[in-house]
Structures are given as structure tokens and as C-alpha cells.
Amino acid sequence: MTPPVFAHGHLRLYLLSILASQPMHGYELMQALGERFGGTYVPSAGTIYPRLAKLEEEGLVTKSTDGRKTVYAITDAGRTELENRQGELDGIESDVTDSVRRLADEVRTSVNDAMKTLRADLASAAREARSEAHEAGRTVKMEPQRQQGGMQLREAEMVLNEFRHQVRADLRGLAAGGKLPENTVSLLTSQLAAVRKSLRENGAK
Incomplete structure (x- = not known):
């Protein structure tokens, strides 16, 4: 808590x-x-x-x-x-300083955890695709698609890394200007969860 x-x-x-x-x-x-x-x-x-x-x-x-x-x-x-x-x-001023650091750490942790989960989902989806292709006996025929899937995975991970750096920069800028909303953590969590859901739904089609 x-x-x-x-x-x-x-x-x-x-x-x-x-x-x-x-x-x-x-x-x-x-x-x-x-x-x-x-x-x-x-x-x-x-x-x-x-x-x-x-x-x-x-x-x-x-x-x-x-x-x-x-x-x-x-x-x-x-x-x-x-x-x-x-x-x-x-003493209260000292506690406020500690609270600011703790709250900032919570924001960073929330963003980092969400990004790790997204990368894990992408890697899992790629493994499942390779496994399904193998079980169906279409390993040779699916090789070009597997290569394409691997390229897409690497590109997606690059996009995620760039997004993470941009979000951290935005958060630091807002915090420095005193404009970081109170609902920052919940907003990030809900939006990233929506991205995960969209990825899963598209992968299931």
C-alpha cells in the first residue's frame, strides 16, 4: 500500500x-x-x-x-x-522532498513495467506463431513469413524503446513545470492496457 x-x-x-x-x-x-x-x-x-x-x-x-x-x-x-x-x-518539508521522489519513482516504475509487459507480449506472440507453423507442417512454406514476423518484432521493439524515452522526457518536462496531472499513473496504465488489448485482438483474427 x-x-x-x-x-x-x-x-x-x-x-x-x-x-x-x-x-x-x-x-x-x-x-x-x-x-x-x-x-x-x-x-x-x-x-x-x-x-x-x-x-x-x-x-x-x-x-x-x-x-x-x-x-x-x-x-x-x-x-x-x-x-x-x-x-x-x-521535518514536513523534508518529508515532502521524500514524497516527491517516491511519487516520481512510482510513475517511472509504472511506465517501465508497462513497456516490459508489452515487449513480453510481442515476443510471446512471435513464439506462438512459430510454434503453430511448425505443428501444421508448414515450416518451409512459412519461412518468409517467419522472417517477416521477426523483422516486425524488432521494429516494434525499436518503436517501444523510442516511445519509452519520449514518455520519460515528457514526464520530466511536465514535472519540472509543475504540470504533471494527478492521474498520470492511472492514465498511463489504462492507455497501455488498451494497446495490449488491441494487439491481442488483432493477433487473434
Whole structure:
């Protein structure tokens, strides 16, 4: 099971530290958190707003209306809270750094595993084709097709390797710009699974 990004109570303190720089509305807070995590983690509204409500209840933040937006600002009591818990906040910053590395590793692992599975499926399909040709007694007649199949397999593996490098470059670019979506891993997994399914279905025809 993937460990939580923040330990119990730490997200509230971290939100308070972000608001110490300037007042923000909820969406801006979510964006600020996403930027600090390089886009590998973006909290939902259901995660942020209950914490903000608790901070307001404790007198650590206030909220005001700016058009249709609700803007949150830290209070003097909130700044005092930050000063008193500075050591704890430093530990949270260290945990955030570790979480960013862990989440980035999970994205890389997901991509690598998916690519390995695709290559294994291609190799398996090629072996099955050779085995079927042999059992049917068509080894000689199928030799040109087997050679063609081997060439296609090598070309497919080259395409997969190039795709892997391109995806990694894209992921790093998005992460560096703080634009890596929260659903990156699930999106990669579902799309690569769709490619596998398509390969199997075409091979069965």
C-alpha cells in the first residue's frame, strides 16, 4: 500500500505555511501544493477545504469573499503557530522532498513495467506463431513469413524503446513545470492496457 503523502495533521500546518506568503483561494492553494510536488501530487477539494475550515475554526486563518471566490488569509495567531512549530515544519518539508521522489519513482516504475509487459507480449506472440507453423507442417512454406514476423518484432521493439524515452522526457518536462496531472499513473496504465488489448485482438483474427 502506498504510504500517505502527509502524516496526520501535517497538511493543515503545511497549508498554513503556504498562506503565510500571501492570501489565496482554495484552487490557488491546490495549485501551490501541486507545484511544490512537481505535479506528482495535487490534493482534491475534498482534502483541502475541510482542513481550511478547521484552521478557520481554530482562529488560525480567516476567509473573505472576492466575487465568487473565497480567499483565505493567515491570522496573527496562525503566524504564532508557525513560529512555535517551526521545527515540525522543517521535518514536513523534508518529508515532502521524500514524497516527491517516491511519487516520481512510482510513475517511472509504472511506465517501465508497462513497456516490459508489452515487449513480453510481442515476443510471446512471435513464439506462438512459430510454434503453430511448425505443428501444421508448414515450416518451409512459412519461412518468409517467419522472417517477416521477426523483422516486425524488432521494429516494434525499436518503436517501444523510442516511445519509452519520449514518455520519460515528457514526464520530466511536465514535472519540472509543475504540470504533471494527478492521474498520470492511472492514465498511463489504462492507455497501455488498451494497446495490449488491441494487439491481442488483432493477433487473434
